[in-house]
Amino acid sequence: MDAVYIIAAIVLVIVYGPLIWALNKLMKAERASS
């Protein structure tokens, strides 16, 4: 596979990973407190 596509995939994981992780944790806390 071409390097540019691999870089694209890495970039997306780097920025969306922490966002999804944090949102998931916040949603769990929300459910636990309601």
Place this chain on the structure above:
Amino acid sequence: MARETWGSRVGFVAAAVGSAVGLGNIWMFPWRAGTLGGAAFLIPYLILLFAIGVIALTVEWTLGRSTKGGPIVAFQKAGLPGGKYLGLLVNIVMVMIFAFYSLVLGWILRYFIAALTGELLKTHPGAFFEGLAFSKEAMIWQFVVIMLTVAIVALGVQKGIEKANKIMMPALFALLIILAVRSVTLPNAYEGLKFYLLPDISKALAPKTWMIALSQMFFSLSVLGNTMVVYGSYLKEKDDIPLSAVATAFGDTAVAVTAGFLIFPAVFAFGLEPGAGPGLVFVTLPMVFQKMSGGTFFATLFFLLLLFAGLSSTVSMLEVYVDSAITKLNMDRKKAAILLGLLTFIIGAPSALSPYYFESILINISTVYIGPLGALIAALALIKFGIEKAYEEVKKGALFEVPTFWKPWVKYVYPAVIVLIYLYTIYGMLGG
């Protein structure tokens, strides 16, 4: 009257991301990444996002929550000398920012309607933009945008701002992903991806790139001592600050990074020149849509995306001084929103006829010369409030341990960085 609060943690993050995500994410970040090291630009950007961006959000939200007030109340309660007047100053900055931003968002609303009706695909985008940008017609669209913002703010924190963002933010991400997928599947999209992502470590690690990344990140997160202080003041004690800061910082970055996947493959696929700023959005991309199959549909989605990005920001801008009017002048929310919306229009309307007033007065004074000082004032207010007390506050409701180095970092490093950004911005303005 009891102060309004956010309805949920996720609703707060949606509103905070909405405030941070603006037109700069779409028309500035991808260009900077593409020309300053490609994917490697993310190395300085993400390091600074953690070291400064996340910290900046925690500072302003902690100040807002601990004082239960917008800038005027927060700076006063923190014991900052002249706090009332400094609070007033950052409110005035916000009026000025909304005044020029509403003109740009008015252009976007006009483009959205032109895309929807198919008109945009039949015109010459350059001529269309020139005819619209500084005209009486633009003033009408500016008024409509201000009134849309007034309508959301008038409904209140939970029923207006939070609800609108809970619809606009997921929709924004969905639109962004649909458009990015369309763009990267165009023939010859590969050249655009290469331009955007091919890493150049030497460029990315150059001191100048770090400075540009810092300034881009700082302005992108809307930390100017006003919107984020007000949004923080609606937080409850059980609400988390540090994790919400991480989510907001990455949400803002995710939009900016994805925008690059939308723009460059499409621009390169049709052999056009990439660039940044209004020219990209109002001239180059409409040309792309004209050449693309299904152009009307995708142009409509694109301008809807920009409309959501802009409206979620203008709502946070107006909220700053509507909140001040409610708390300091005991005004009713609806009345305050309408009156201050009209005031913003009176101040902003001349910008629709005068590029000089638009750029040299409204933009430069509010975002370059005075704006960044708001972040410094908020940081100094929190230091005056007491760094130990602030640390106890930031830990309340936190879903992960806040390290103790947060204290010296906020007290020494963060204010020094703001001064650095300020001097760099002024230096840039002076042609350095």
